[in-house]
Amino acid sequence: MMLTRVNTKKVTYTNPIFNTMTQEEIIAFQEVLLRKQLKYVYRNSEYYRRKFHEAGAFPEEIRTFADYQKLPIFMDKATERITQQESMERFGHPFGMHLCSSPDEICFTGTTSGTSGVPTFTYSFTKEDIEFLNRYIRHMLEYGGIHAGERLLFSHSLGIYATSSILFGVRAHNVLPVDVDVRAGSKTILQYAMMTKPSGAMMTPPLAEHLINRAEELGWNVRDLGLQAIFTVGEIGVGVPEVKKRIEDAYGCRIYDYLGELGFSCDSDEYYGIHCVAPDLNLFPNDLIDPETKKPVEIVDGVIGERVTTEINLKGLPRIRYATGDVIQVFTNECPGCGFKGRRIKFVGRADDMLIVKGANVYPSAIKNVISRFIPDVTGELRIVLNSPPPRVVPPLQIKLEYGNQFDKSLLGDLEARIKSALHTEVRLTPEIIWSEPGTLEKSLTKTPLFEKNY
Numbered sequence: 220m221m222l223t224r225v226n227t228k229k230v231t232y233t234n235p236i237f238n239t240m241t242q243e244e245i246i247a248f249q250e251v252l253l254r255k256q257l258k259y260v261y262r263n264s265e266y267y268r269r270k271f272h273e274a275g276a277f278p279e280e281i282r283t284f285a286d287y288q289k290l291p292i293f294m295d296k297a298t299e300r301i302t303q304q305e306s307m308e309r310f311g312h313p314f315g316m317h318l319c320s321s322p323d324e325i326c327f328t329g330t331t332s333g334t335s336g337v338p339t340f341t342y343s344f345t346k347e348d349i350e351f352l353n354r355y356i357r358h359m360l361e362y363g364g365i366h367a368g369e370r371l372l373f374s375h376s377l378g379i380y381a382t383s384s385i386l387f388g389v390r391a392h393n394v395l396p397v398d399v400d401v402r403a404g405s406k407t408i409l410q411y412a413m414m415t416k417p418s419g420a421m422m423t424p425p426l427a428e429h430l431i432n433r434a435e436e437l438g439w440n441v442r443d444l445g446l447q448a449i450f451t452v453g454e455i456g457v458g459v460p461e462v463k464k465r466i467e468d469a470y471g472c473r474i475y476d477y478l479g480e481l482g483f484s485c486d487s488d489e490y491y492g493i494h495c496v497a498p499d500l501n502l503f504p505n506d507l508i509d510p511e512t513k514k515p516v517e518i519v520d521g522v523i524g525e526r527v528t529t530e531i532n533l534k535g536l537p538r539i540r541y542a543t544g545d546v547i548q549v550f551t552n553e554c555p556g557c558g559f560k561g562r563r564i565k566f567v568g569r570a571d572d573m574l575i576v577k578g579a580n581v582y583p584s585a586i587k588n589v590i591s592r593f594i595p596d597v598t599g600e601l602r603i604v605l606n607s608p609p610p611r612v613v614p615p616l617q618i619k620l621e622y623g624n625q626f627d628k629s630l631l632g633d634l635e636a637r638i639k640s641a642l643h644t645e646v647r648l649t650p651e652i653i654w655s656e657p658g659t660l661e662k663s664l665t666k667t668p669l670f671e672k673n674y
């Protein structure tokens with residue numbers, strides 16, 4: 220069943236003062252906040268003082284955004300771990316030497332684990348920070364049609380994880396979270412949802428897809444949940460048209476993709492990326508660097524680069540000139556779906572997942588996007604086989620694919636030719652394809668492992 224919308228609701232900035240500003244005026248507004256924030260972090264954190272000194276600069280000298288981009292990168296995931304280690308040894312707290320408040324004032328901490336398995340306490344907020352951030356979550360819920368007095372199924376890994384901070388915003392919106400830890404399993408999640416009748420849900424796209432099948436097995440239908448909106452975070456999934464359509468058709472509601480407090484996608488059948496609604500929170504997405512050289516990249520429509528984050532309104536543990544490792548594409552033209560005039564972004568991949576094949580940068584997520592268009596001839600599951608450490612790959616790149624459940628195997632040759640042609644045109648890649656039977660590649664509910672490492 221197709222969703223029919225006559226008019227797509229226009230996304231607005233969370234702070235309405237931006238709605239009448241030009242992009243130049245927004246940047247001028249950000250510069251005022253940036254100057255104030257740089258002085259604040261310099262006064263309050265030994266780490267940031269050290270970084271300014273190493274760069275031979277003082278906060279007072281940074282007047283414009285252009286001045287700011289001349290500073291080197293201050294931090295990335297690896298240096299964040301080192302600074303955490305230092306604060307643990309010297310001060311007995313895990314937040315890092317870039318903490319700008321007293322550790323006593325941190326009222327929420329949320330971690331991310333990353334590849335090394337050592338958690339980083341990146342999302343650590345004061346009470347004031349949380350209150351500031353709540354307004355963005357409330358704005359998104361309201362846009363998605365989730366109003367005060369309603370209930371929302373919240374199914375992520377609960378506890379000391381970054382996503383848990385969103386719960387403050389849900390409660391501040393006077394919406395009751397039905398928070399069922401994802402590790403409780405899909406049957407429990409569905410049971411709670413059936414009983415509490417939430418109007419909205421927050422989960423990852425793979426979980427939303429998995430629940431469709433699990434409900435069927437149990438003799439239920441996710442459409443009977445009566446959801447108005449699903450909000451998903453942290454995956455490229457919704458950017459793949461087939462995934463978005465399959466979830467929306469099954470649940471009979473809109474799916475919105477969001478990036479923490481920074482923005483969300485609009486109420487449109489097509490996916491037009493995350494609309495950046497929070498220029499008063501972060502310089503994002505006006506600050507991009509080349510993933511290899513770490514030099515600034517000029518913002519023009521469609522440009523691709525690594526996202527640098529600078530939190531211009533947080534007081535606890537603000538990230539300043541922090542290279543996130545996320546490679547994004549920025550759109551500066553008006554949203555064709557809803558008419559939002561601000562910046563929009565789409566995820567391209569992780570800087571550390573980038574492969575170099577015959578001198579060209581290749582992102583596994585770009586490969587996955589192409590492959591997903593061949594569903595149901597393929598299942599959509601894939602593995603990229605690496606026989607030596609990345610990023611450089613001796614061609615041809617090997618990709619393991621599952622053909623679809625109903626697919627006639629005698630037609631594999633033709634399917635393979637079509638997939639290779641699409642990859643060649645869109646990703647400039649001529650891979651070797653290794654076929655597997657459906658269901659043989661392990662499915663993950665959180666982060667899909669894309670690589671099979673044979674080294």
Ligand SMILES: [Zn+2]
Nearest residue numbers: 485554556557
């Ligand atoms: Zn839009």
